[in-house]
Amino acid sequence: LTVLGIETSCDETAAAVVTGPGDRKILSNTIRSQIDEHTAFGGVVPEIAARAHINILDRIIDEAMQQAGCDWDDIDAVAATAGPGLIGGVIVGFMTAKAIAMAADKPLVGINHLEGHALTARLTDNLEFPFLLLLVSGGHSQFLLVRGVGDYERLGTTIDDAIGEAFDKTAKLLGLPYPGGPHVEKMAKRGDVTRFRLPRPLLDRPGLDMSFAGLKTALRTQAKKLEPIDDQTVADLCAAFQRSVSDVLATRTKSALALFSEKHPDAEPVIVVAGGVAANQEIRESLLSAAQASNARFVAPPMSLCTDNAAMIAWAGIERLQLGPVDDMALSPRPRWPLDSANAGVLGAGK
Ligand code: ATP
Ligand code: MG
Ligand code: FE
Secondary structure, eight states, X not given: OEEEEEEOSSSEEEEEEEEOSSXXXXXXXXXXXXXXXXXXXXXXXXXXXXXXXXXHHHHHHHHHHHHHTOOGGGOOEEEEEEESSOXXXXXXXXXXXXXXXXXXXXXXXXXXXXXXXXXHXXXXXXXXXXXXXXXXXXXXXXXXEEEETTEEXXXXXXXXXXHHHHHHHHHHHTTOOSSHHHHHHHHHHTSOTTSOOOOOTTTTSSSSOBOOHHHHHHHHHHHHHTOSOOHHHHHHHHHHHHHHHHHHHHHHHHHHHHHHHHHOTTSOOEEEEESGGGGOHHHXXXXXXXXXXXXXEEEOOOHHHHSSOSHHHHHHHHHHXXXXXXXXXXOOOOSOOOTXXXXXXXXXXXX
């Protein structure tokens, strides 16, 4: 199959053409970030995002089709994010996909954006179900048991901020630009990780839930004491923050892998990381160590496929089409759509 994917749920306008499931190839993966339009506001402004998607999406799709060397005859289906996300942007992308599907007479697949993140590793690696997924992005931080396409069980989640959100808020607090993740990571590289000790929230409790809001508060308290803070202090605080997050994730990952093996004693233990925060090198390394300590395989897609992109949406479309014919013309875009809700990722969900 050759599928056109469209992604517009946040501040990335993206289109891609992907083939599969046998011969898995990314023929094109076009992306335009709107960061410049949002930086001045220190975060994504939904109304600006929606308008920016409208202005550029046609061109991005053209580019993706051209780079792939495809015309509409070569495309078997159109897959687009139908939620969750900023609803204005989701509407732009999904309605554009509907128009294309109708005009070109192709099946339409409405994709759960989180399912896109969740299945990316099956595009880039040889990975069978079931596997354990750690989804860490701007809006989510959760452990999911992935038994199949559309078959997810949430094992644990953040009880407050998502990790990406915590990175972004920490960056803002320290005067670093949006989005914070990459900037915190860069500063942390030249920080002294021993200077500050931040808490490891919730680790004294069993289970797989996590908490990151307190971390940010602790960091603010430390920073306040030293105002005005110099560059080295910012770097040291970034290093402490990143280490604390990495420790929490590594500890929880070991417990999650133990639970996975209890539930699926015959399956190879695998931990897959996905979502924008998975681009972080220190987090990747500590997850790798946690996996090795548990005799488990660690799978992380390349960084460019961890942050939002349309190749993951096209791929999720291919995966969904394997379950049978799909026609999501009647599907409505949804701002909220938990991956583990009973019908998440199931054909025709949300109708
Ligand atoms: P969701 O997928 O939950 O709907 P989203 O699509 O906004 O949210 P992603 O695009 O997957 O999230 O990830 C963006 C987040 O990842 C941002 O919060 C950003 O700060 C964070 N991030 C990106 N790169 C890094 C990095 N190198 N280190 C830490 N965090 C990072
Ligand atoms: Mg983004
Ligand atoms: Fe995302």
